Amino acid sequence: MNNLRRNVLKGAGGASVVTVAVMAGLLKPGMALADWNKAGFDAKDLNGALASIGGGGAAASGDISVKAPDIAENGAVVPVEITSNIAGTEGIAIVGEKNALPLIADFKMMNGAQGFVSTRIKMGTTSNVTAIVKAGGKVYKASKEVKVTIGGCGG
Amino acid sequence: MAEPMKIRASLAGDTAEVKCLMNHPMETGLRKDAKTGAMVPAHHITNVTAALNGKPVLDAQWGGGISKNPYLAFKVKGAKAGDTVTVNWVDNTGDKNTAEAKIG
Numbered sequence: 001m002n003n004l005r006r007n008v009l010k011g012a013g014g015a016s017v018v019t020v021a022v023m024a025g026l027l028k029p030g031m032a033l034a035d036w037n038k039a040g041f042d043a044k045d046l047n048g049a050l051a052s053i054g055g056g057g058a059a060a061s062g063d064i065s066v067k068a069p070d071i072a073e074n075g076a077v078v079p080v081e082i083t084s085n086i087a088g089t090e091g092i093a094i095v096g097e098k099n100a101l102p103l104i105a106d107f108k109m110m111n112g113a114q115g116f117v118s119t120r121i122k123m124g125t126t127s128n129v130t131a132i133v134k135a136g137g138k139v140y141k142a143s144k145e146v147k148v149t150i151g152g153c154g155g
Numbered sequence: 156m157a158e159p160m161k162i163r164a165s166l167a168g169d170t171a172e173v174k175c176l177m178n179h180p181m182e183t184g185l186r187k188d189a190k191t192g193a194m195v196p197a198h199h200i201t202n203v204t205a206a207l208n209g210k211p212v213l214d215a216q217w218g219g220g221i222s223k224n225p226y227l228a229f230k231v232k233g234a235k236a237g238d239t240v241t242v243n244w245v246d247n248t249g250d251k252n253t254a255e256a257k258i259g
Contacts, residue, residue: 036201041218077222096220100185104220107229113205113212114170118228122183122220 040103046095049103053093055132055139061086064142066131072123075148081118082131084140089115091134097143098127123148162254164240171234171258173205175227175242183219200225202245207231208238234258 184197
């Protein structure tokens with residue numbers, strides 16, 4: 001009797017764990033992580049990060065402005081504003097070239113959104129902030145060096 | 156549920172500039188706790204989407220490289236006063252938040 005009861009309880013417990021796991025496994029990627037470029041955001045080197053967003057062969061462009069401070073006293077909060085004057089800009093990615101995880105953000109614009117984003121990023125050390133802009137099937141880039149006196153990635 | 160986010164939309168001609176401020180720790184997963192020395196697990200926003208009158212205008216993916224309590228501004232052409240802008244975010248734990256503003 002008792003043994004049977006234990007087994008039934010165990011069985012029920014096991015089944016619910018599976019259900020939870022399935023729900024976590026199915027719902028989470030479906031809702032939250034579906035279109036998150038894990039390989040790119042986990043890439044620890046610049047080339048890997050660029051390759052994951054198709055930015056490896058980006059051509060330098062004077063029509064992109066990367067506005068960031070010349071010297072950032074606090075690398076944890078570096079304001080960055082990117083404006084792309086390239087017609088038909090449909091994507092802007094922000095890359096901190098020497099960050100531990102270089103890919104910072106990848107924006108897609110549609111339905112009238114302009115080639116403009118402004119945000120605040122973390123920088124581990126002095127390096128280039130690079131904007132990768134996608135427009136009309138081509139990839140462009142522009143960079144601005146930011147000198148960081150106190151890093152913002154890590155302790 | 157995360158704390159509310161601040162959102163403001165202003166109009167210049169037919170282009171709306173939307174500014175929002177989110178409340179989020181944005182842990183990269185690379186930082187050590189100063190006291191215990193244990194790694195602080197990653198906890199950051201992964202996806203941000205925005206819509207103008209329900210029509211998507213911005214679809215962003217973020218890593219932990221965005222600063223704590225993120226600030227985001229973007230511009231949308233073809234907007235007019237009274238339009239509604241909605242901004243949503245989801246983080247890597249499945250937590251989410253949404254905010255809405257009328258363009259004034």
